[in-house]
Amino acid sequence: MKKINPILRAFIPVTRGLGQMLGPDYEIVLHDISDPEQSVIAIENGHVTGRKVGAPLTDLGLYILRSEKFKDVDVVPNYMTTTSDGRILRSTTIFIRDENGKIIGFLCINYDTTKISIFKQVIEQHLTFQNLEDMAGTNHERFVSKVEELLNEAIQSVKSLAGKPLRYATKEEKISVLKKLDEKGFFLLKGAVDFLAKEMGNSKFTIYAYLREARNRSNNLV
Numbered sequence: 001m002k003k004i005n006p007i008l009r010a011f012i013p014v015t016r017g018l019g020q021m022l023g024p025d026y027e028i029v030l031h032d033i034s035d036p037e038q039s040v041i042a043i044e045n046g047h048v049t050g051r052k053v054g055a056p057l058t059d060l061g062l063y064i065l066r067s068e069k070f071k072d073v074d075v076v077p078n079y080m081t082t083t084s085d086g087r088i089l090r091s092t093t094i095f096i097r098d099e100n101g102k103i104i105g106f107l108c109i110n111y112d113t114t115k116i117s118i119f120k121q122v123i124e125q126h127l128t129f130q131n132l133e134d135m136a137g138t139n140h141e142r143f144v145s146k147v148e149e150l151l152n153e154a155i156q157s158v159k160s161l162a163g164k165p166l167r168y169a170t171k172e173e174k175i176s177v178l179k180k181l182d183e184k185g186f187f188l189l190k191g192a193v194d195f196l197a198k199e200m201g202n203s204k205f206t207i208y209a210y211l212r213e214a215r216n217r218s219n220n221l222v
Helices: 012-022 059-066 114-126 132-136 147-161 171-183 192-200 204-221
Strands: 026-032 040-044 075-082 088-097 103-112
Touching: 012 026, 012 040, 012 103, 059 088, 059 103, 147 171, 147 192, 171 192, 171 204, 192 204
Parallel strands: none
Antiparallel strands: 026 040, 026 103, 075 088, 088 103
């Protein structure tokens, strides 16, 4: 049986525990770099990459051992790797050192992002919206329980055209407001003229007259 450094041996139950806690999409791998050709001494959920105990060190592991860039590094977190069949993994490599600071092994975590990527696509699909502003001149649909609420909200939405309380607006400003309300379908609602007459301080007959003038102007533009 291969002799394992006691420090690395202490990480074998850690490997097992992490694999069981995190679940089957997380591969946990413990490497002993004293034998790069058979460095894997413990592995959980090896189906993620298809490896098992006795598998060799990766090319990244070999590079780390030869490069001065990692002399004082303890963790390389959250980098992207790809399996042989094209699945994307989110990987982290933790350096295990002896009492002298020399690297003796790696604890690696490889998360298969396939499921979460599908979930992300589903979320994005359900949170993609048609621009209602371009189609209906408004950026949202209002849900109300009473007609009065709808009438009031419609009026509030066009008050900015006059820039003042509607009862103090000029005739031209009122006609512009009526034109906008007509485009919104305001006058399809029962009681709309009475409601607007109170808001503008005019009689129903004046509102009807202004509305006819607004519609005539619109028709002349066609």
